[in-house]
Amino acid sequence: MTIEVRNLTKKFGDFAALDNVDLRVADGELLALLGPSGSGKTTLLRIIAGLDWPDSGEVSFDGENALSRGAGERHVGFVFQHYALFRHMTVFENVAFGLRVQPRAVRKDEAAIRARVKELLDLVQLDWLSDRYPSQLSGGQRQRIALARALAIEPRILLLDEPFGALDAKVRKELRQWLRTLHSEIHVTSIFVTHDQEEALEVANRVVVMDKGRIEQVGTPGDVYDNPATAFVHGFIGESIVLPVEVRDGAVRLDGKALNIAANGYAPGAAKLFIRRHDMQIGPAGSGSLEGSVKHVRSFGPIQRAEIALRGEGKTVIEIDAPRDRELQPGDTVSLQPRRYRLFAAQD
Amino acid sequence: MGLTLTWLSVIILIPLAGLFLKTFDLSLEQFWGIVTSRRTLNALKISFGLSFAAACVNLVMGMIVVWALVRYKFPGRRLFDAIVDIPFALPTAVAGVALTQLFAQKGWLGAPLAELGIKVAFTPIGIFIAMVFIGIPFVVRTVQPVLQDLDVEIEEAAASLGAGRWHTVFRVILPSLVPALLTGFALAFARAVGEYGSVIFIAGNLPNVSEIAPLLIVIRLSEFRYADATAIAVVMLMASFLIIFAVNRLQRWAQTRMPAQ
Amino acid sequence: MSEQALSHQPRDDVHTEPGAIRFVIVALAVLFLLVFVVLPLVVVFASAFSRGISAYFTALGQPEALAAIKLTLLIAAISVSLNLVFGVIAAWAIAKFDFAGKTFLISLIDLPFSVSPVISGLVFVLLFGAQGFFGPWLQAHDVRILFAVPGIALATIFVTFPFVARALIPLMQEQGTQEEEAAISLGASGLQTFFRVTLPNIKWGLLYGVLLCNARAMGEFGAVSVVSGHIRGETNTMPLLVEILYNEYQFVASFAIASLLAMLALITLLAKTILERRLDERQVPSDH
Numbered sequence: 094m095t096i097e098v099r100n101l102t103k104k105f106g107d108f109a110a111l112d113n114v115d116l117r118v119a120d121g122e123l124l125a126l127l128g129p130s131g132s133g134k135t136t137l138l139r140i141i142a143g144l145d146w147p148d149s150g151e152v153s154f155d156g157e158n159a160l161s162r163g164a165g166e167r168h169v170g171f172v173f174q175h176y177a178l179f180r181h182m183t184v185f186e187n188v189a190f191g192l193r194v195q196p197r198a199v200r201k202d203e204a205a206i207r208a209r210v211k212e213l214l215d216l217v218q219l220d221w222l223s224d225r226y227p228s229q230l231s232g233g234q235r236q237r238i239a240l241a242r243a244l245a246i247e248p249r250i251l252l253l254d255e256p257f258g259a260l261d262a263k264v265r266k267e268l269r270q271w272l273r274t275l276h277s278e279i280h281v282t283s284i285f286v287t288h289d290q291e292e293a294l295e296v297a298n299r300v301v302v303m304d305k306g307r308i309e310q311v312g313t314p315g316d317v318y319d320n321p322a323t324a325f326v327h328g329f330i331g332e333s334i335v336l337p338v339e340v341r342d343g344a345v346r347l348d349g350k351a352l353n354i355a356a357n358g359y360a361p362g363a364a365k366l367f368i369r370r371h372d373m374q375i376g377p378a379g380s381g382s383l384e385g386s387v388k389h390v391r392s393f394g395p396i397q398r399a400e401i402a403l404r405g406e407g408k409t410v411i412e413i414d415a416p417r418d419r420e421l422q423p424g425d426t427v428s429l430q431p432r433r434y435r436l437f438a439a440q441d
Numbered sequence: 442m443g444l445t446l447t448w449l450s451v452i453i454l455i456p457l458a459g460l461f462l463k464t465f466d467l468s469l470e471q472f473w474g475i476v477t478s479r480r481t482l483n484a485l486k487i488s489f490g491l492s493f494a495a496a497c498v499n500l501v502m503g504m505i506v507v508w509a510l511v512r513y514k515f516p517g518r519r520l521f522d523a524i525v526d527i528p529f530a531l532p533t534a535v536a537g538v539a540l541t542q543l544f545a546q547k548g549w550l551g552a553p554l555a556e557l558g559i560k561v562a563f564t565p566i567g568i569f570i571a572m573v574f575i576g577i578p579f580v581v582r583t584v585q586p587v588l589q590d591l592d593v594e595i596e597e598a599a600a601s602l603g604a605g606r607w608h609t610v611f612r613v614i615l616p617s618l619v620p621a622l623l624t625g626f627a628l629a630f631a632r633a634v635g636e637y638g639s640v641i642f643i644a645g646n647l648p649n650v651s652e653i654a655p656l657l658i659v660i661r662l663s664e665f666r667y668a669d670a671t672a673i674a675v676v677m678l679m680a681s682f683l684i685i686f687a688v689n690r691l692q693r694w695a696q697t698r699m700p701a702q
Numbered sequence: 703m704s705e706q707a708l709s710h711q712p713r714d715d716v717h718t719e720p721g722a723i724r725f726v727i728v729a730l731a732v733l734f735l736l737v738f739v740v741l742p743l744v745v746v747f748a749s750a751f752s753r754g755i756s757a758y759f760t761a762l763g764q765p766e767a768l769a770a771i772k773l774t775l776l777i778a779a780i781s782v783s784l785n786l787v788f789g790v791i792a793a794w795a796i797a798k799f800d801f802a803g804k805t806f807l808i809s810l811i812d813l814p815f816s817v818s819p820v821i822s823g824l825v826f827v828l829l830f831g832a833q834g835f836f837g838p839w840l841q842a843h844d845v846r847i848l849f850a851v852p853g854i855a856l857a858t859i860f861v862t863f864p865f866v867a868r869a870l871i872p873l874m875q876e877q878g879t880q881e882e883e884a885a886i887s888l889g890a891s892g893l894q895t896f897f898r899v900t901l902p903n904i905k906w907g908l909l910y911g912v913l914l915c916n917a918r919a920m921g922e923f924g925a926v927s928v929v930s931g932h933i934r935g936e937t938n939t940m941p942l943l944v945e946i947l948y949n950e951y952q953f954v955a956s957f958a959i960a961s962l963l964a965m966l967a968l969i970t971l972l973a974k975t976i977l978e979r980r981l982d983e984r985q986v987p988s989d990h
Contacts, residue, residue, distance in 0.1 A: 144883050164886045171887040177880035181902040191888030194898065246888055448788045449810055452859055456825035457813070459835055463828050502734050509731035513724055521732065523975050527739050530967040530974075532921025533819075534941035535960040538948045539742035542749055542957075549741065574738050606719055635818025637924035638941070642948065655820035659928060662824065667833055674821045681816045685809070 094155055094249040094282045095120050096141060101150035103136055110136040111147065112306035118284060123276045125297035126286045129329070133306040134286045135174075135254055141284065142171045142252050154249065170248030170281075174255040176239040178227035184238050185223040188213055191246040213241040216275070233264040237271075244279070253285035257292060269296050290330050294318065302326050324437035327367040334373065334411045336366040337439065345436065348405040353382035354431055363439035370414040371396070372433040375421070381430030385411075390421050397421060401429070460678070463671045475672040480648050481657065485676065488654040491565060492633035495572035499629045500622060502573075503580025510581075511588045529578045533638025540571050541642040563645030568653060571640045572633040579632060580625030587621040588614075620695030624688050631684040634677065746964045750957035761955035762962070769935045770943040770959065776851070777926075777939060778919040781858040785915055789866025790908065794900070796867070797874030798882070811867050814860055822860050823928025826853055849931030854939065857925040862915045869911030873904055873981075910977045917970040921963055 096118040103111040110133045118124050126134035139145040141152060143164030152159045159167055178187050188210045192201055201209065214220040217237040227235060236256065243251060256272065257265045273296050276283055287293050293300045294314040302309045302317055302325075310322040321327035328335065336347055340361050344351040347366075378384065385401040388410065392398075396414045399421050403409045413429070415421065464472060475481060509515070510522050528536065544551040544561040554561055561567050591614065599609040637655040645651040654677055661670035718724065751758055761767065792811060796804060814822060828834050830847040840847060847853045881903070885895040901908075923941040930937040938946065940959050947956035 142887055144887065164883070165889045165891065167887075168889075169887060171884065173880050173884055175880060177884040179881055179884070179899055179902075190885065190890070190898070194885070194888065194890035194894045242884075242888065449792070449807070452856070452863060453810055453813055456829055456860065459829050460821070460825045462835075502730075505727055506731040506734060509728045512718065513728055515728045515732075517732075521735055523971060524735055524739050526971055526974070527743060527967065530917055530971050531743070532923060532941050532944075532960075532963045532967065534923040534944045535746060535921070535963045535967075536742060537923075538944060538956060538960055539745045539749075541948075542953075543742055543745045549745065550737070570738075574742070577735075577738060610719070631816055635816075635821070637818065637820045637927075642945075655818050655924065658820050658824060662827060662928060665833070667828065667831070670824060671828065674818075674824050677818055678821060681818070685812070685816050 096250065096282065096284075097151075097153045097156070098137070098141070099151040099153075101137070101140065101147050101152070103133075103140065103145065103147045109133075109306045111140070111150075114150070114306070114308055116301060116308065116311070118282060120282055121280045122282055123273070123296065123298045124284045125293035125300045126284060126303060127288070127290060127293040127300050127330075128303035128309075129288060131305075132303040134288075134301075134303050137303075138252050138254055138284060138286050141250070142169050143167050144171070168246060168249045170243030170246060170251045172236075172239045172243050172251070172253040172256055174258055176227070176235045178235055178239060178242070180227050182226075183223065184214070184219070184225050184227070184230070185210055187227070187238060188242045188245050190242065209245065213245055216244070217241045231264075232260045233268060236260065236268060240275075248281060251281050251283040253283065255287060256285050257287070257289075265292075272296060294330070302329065304329070321367075321435065324365060324367065327435060327437065332370050332412075334368045334370060334413065336368070336409065336411075338364050338366045338436075340364050340436070347383070347403075350405070351382075352431075354434060357436065359436045364436045365439055366431075366434055366436055368431045368434045370398075370412060372431060373411075373413040374430045374432050375399075375413070375415050375419060376428045376430065378426045378428050381428035383429040385427060385429060387421055387423050387425045387427060389423055392417060401427065457678075460671060460674060463667065464675050467668055467672065471668070472672050475669050476676055480652070481654075481669075481673055483649040484652050484654040484657040484673070487565065487568065487650075487652065488634050488677075489680070491569045491653075492572055492630050492636075495569055495576055495633050496626050496630035498573050499576040499580045500626045503577065503584065503625060503629075504618075504622065506577075506581050507584045507588055511585060525578055525581045528575050533575070533636070534642075536574060536639035537571065537642035540567075540574060540639065544570060544643060562643050563647075563651065565651050567643035567645065568640050568651060571643050572636060575636055575639050576629030576633050579629040580622065583625035583628065584618055584621045587618055591617060620691055623691055624695075627684050627688045627691070631681050634680065743964060743968075746957055746960050749953055750961040752957075753954050757954050758958050758961075761952075761958040764955065766935045766938065766943065767955070767959060770938045770940045771962070773851070773854075773936075773938065774920050774940045777855055777858050778916055780855045781862055781919045782912060782916050784859055785862055785866050786908075786912055789863070789911060789915075790870065792867045793870035793874055794896075797871050798879055808871075811864050813864075814862075815864050819861055819922065819924025820928055823857050823925035826857050826860070826925075826929050848929055849933060849937055851937070853929040854926050854937060857929045858919050858922050861922050861925050862918045865915035865918065866908070866911035869907050869914070870904055873907040874900075877903055906977055906980050910974065910981065913970055913973055913977070917966060920966055 096116075098114060098116040101111050101114040102109070112133075114133070114137060116137075126137060128134045136145060140147050141159070143159070143162065143166075146160070154167070164171075179190065182190065189206055192206045192209060195201075210223075211220065214223055217240060219234055219237055219241070222230065222234060222238070227238070230238065240253075240256075257268055260268065269292060272285075285296070294317075297314065299311065300314055300317050301311045304325045310317055310326045312320070312322075317326060317330055321330065327333055338352070339346045339349075340356045340359050342361075343356055345354050345356050345359075345364075345366065346352065352366075374381065383403060385403040387399055388402055389400040390397055395417060397417055397419075398412055398414055400410055400412055403411060421427070467475075506525065510518060510525075541562055542548055544554070544567060546552065546555050546560070546562065548562070551562055559566070561570060595613055595617075596609055599613045635655060637653075637659075640653055641656055644653060644656070646656055654673055658670045658673050661667075661673070719727075792807070795801075796808060796811075827848060829836055830840060830853060831837050832841065834848075847856070881899050882895050885899045890898065920939075921941055922939075923945070926939055927942055927945070930939070930942055932938060932942060932946065934946075940963055944956050944960045944963070947953075947959065
């Protein structure tokens with residue numbers, strides 16, 4: 094099932110939750126909507142599900158208008174952020190709900206319903222919990238039951254709102270992997286919303302980065318990380334060093350001093366220089382275009398993180414990641430050279 | 442939705458609108474004449490005055506009852522907690538005859554009081570007693586949850602800053618209960634003003650002395666003086682609207698000043 | 703603070719008052735409740751049984767007593783069932799949707815609580831009485847509302863309207879709309895969602911509202927007194943009969959009826975206490 098969203102706009106009062114959004118989701122994709130809170134990602138998901146309605150724009154499934162149908166008719170499986178399990182029903186009845194409320198004509202008989210529920214509970218590996226009530230489950234178990242319940246109606250699309258948001262770090266990691274495996278097994282077009290970049294990059298085939306009701310970039314995880322399209326994406330995904338610079342006479346200048354990097358045709362004027370922490374090369378004093386003194390060094394894992402005060406008027410302090418084998422002491426004077434970088438317009 | 446609004450209109454809006462429409466049958470002078478006639482004025486004075494006094498008693502006693510119920514453990518505490526709701530649950534006519542029997546000259550409390558020279562039943566004091574009775578749950582039930590939810594830490598903070606218990610209670614705890622206390626007071630007051638059943642038996646119902654406004658409405662109705670009844674009702678209705686309005690403002694104010702944790 | 707610390711330095715406990723003050727406050731509270739609440743209740747039963755048990759049951763067996771009981775039950779059945787249906791719809795609309803005039807609707811629902819019962823009765827007299835808006839038309843068509851069952855039912859519905867809605871609104875608001883949305887997204891219709899998801903979640907709150915609504919419907923005096931016309935054996939509910947018998951100095955008979963109403967109040971309170979405990983338990987959030 095492909096999903097196509099065109100010119101979608103939704104306002105809550107004066108606040109534009111979605112501002113002219115266009116998006117195509119291919120069949121069988123596992124897509125992440127990534128953005129800070131208030132970026133409109135949940136609103137987009139709810140409109141696709143039919144739980145909210147846009148002010149204008151179109152949503153179609155396989156080329157067929159979806160907005161003319163209610164949530165119950167779209168065959169969309171929705172997994173809610175806080176799971177929204179029916180607290181007065183057992184796990185079994187929760188999963189069976191979607192089958193039991195079907196019109197009599199198409200409803201399965203009791204035996205078929207039981208078999209289907211059992212199959213789903215097996216799929217999420219929680220068969221042994223079928224007689225429990227939601228309040229007796231752990232967060233991770235509730236999450237998987239919510240997913241089984243959404244899958245019961247054989248959805249054409251699976252939508253998940255912050256699927257791991259309410260879980261602790263360890264369970265989160267396990268479930269991420271599990272969701273990816275599950276998706277490769279059932280292969281239903283899926284969209285999940287998250288504000289956690291690591292989650293989006295690790296689980297999804299494609300990532301949609303949103304901010305202030307707009308789509309900033311759509312791409313594979315590698316794409317959005319390595320080739321961020323906007324300053325927002327660069328700043329939001331991965332950790333970046335941001336330096337205020339000026340492009341003049343074809344050179345990029347910090348505090349008036351030209352850095353030894355190409356402007357890549359960037360128009361003259363104020364700009365922002367974005368560099369990943371690990372893309373800053375450290376060398377002995379005098380070898381690079383930036384000079385600074387090491388203030389503080391912490392080592393963890395394969396890297397060491399150094400706080401370096403740059404020489405110059407700005408008194409800027411930046412954090413860089415260097416390999417462990419490079420000797421760094423507080424007080425050392427070092428020279429820095431960006432290996433990879435991007436320039437974006439200076440506003441915001 | 443539409444159905445609800447229709448139902449609400451039929452059962453609440455239309456009847457109330459009818460009441461106000463009826464007053465337009467009267468000229469302003471007529472209305473004023475009725476409302477300021479001696480008997481009406483006295484009835485209103487009795488209703489509002491005694492209600493205010495009763496609400497004051499409920500304010501103080503309600504606070505004491507809440508404090509005992511929330512802060513102390515004593516035998517029968519849960520029972521007494523449940524008992525607080527009785528004036529709310531007991532049909533007013535039952536409360537009326539019971540209070541009258543209790544405070545009549547030969548009653549269990551009436552007899553000893555009579556020996557002291559205090560006559561309760563069939564006097565304004567009786568009205569006051571009945572109003573205290575029906576007002577009890579209001580202060581208790583509005584203040585109780587607030588006191589229960591009050592963070593013990595603020596008391597500990599006050600103590601750690603050197604405040605004695607007296608200071609802690611009067612400078613720290615009670616001020617944070619003020620909105621709830623005032624709300625309870627207003628609700629008890631409003632209820633007492635409109636109260637009919639539990640008051641009329643013990644009141645004596647002497648015009649100008651112990652005749653409450655709701656009773657005067659009933660009397661005017663039985664005399665088919667609909668206009669008079671309506672005029673008094675409108676005055677009372679306006680008063681209760683004012684009180685509701687005050688309560689709502691009070692609660693909004695309390696929320697902005699002390700948002701719930 | 704541990705028990706031990708308390709016993710070592712009771713005078714320095716920052717959480718409570720000196721023992722003497724504690725005693726005085728508890729004594730005042732208990733005395734106040736005993737005199738103002740317990741004693742009147744005891745008086746009802748003591749007076750009802752003052753001539754013995756047989757006199758009590760003779761009084762209850764009188765035709766007019768039986769007629770009053772029947773009428774009270776009928777009125778309660780009518781008003782509780784209507785307010786049940788509309789209270790649920792009103793609460794649903796208020797708790798789950800945003801719409802213009804919502805605050806107005808809420809105040810409208812609260813209104814009967816803050817209006818004198820006498821005024822509640824009066825408005826119906828003004829509408830349906832001989833000089834009322836619909837009076838002439840009703841007379842011409844020989845329809846009786848005032849001084850008959852419909853009038854009593856209307857007045858009772860008016861004063862008991864808030865109970866069900868008020869009990870449900872906070873409960874429904876707290877539960878939010880996620881479970882309903884889940885049900886809809888799984889293909890349930892509106893009615894299926896209501897009966898399978900919403901209703902099971904609010905059933906205790908609903909019972910609570912119905913209980914209070916019923917108690918008030920059976921015990922309402924002021925409003926009913928104004929519209930009933932006091933026709934013996936026909937339009938006298940139990941509270942009205944209490945008044946009439948009392949004014950005729952038939953104290954045993956009056957208090958016998960009153961004792962039934964008092965028992966209703968006590969049973970209601972007991973059930974309410976149990977329900978409140980149940981509601982508290984259920985309100986422990988289940989998804990944290």
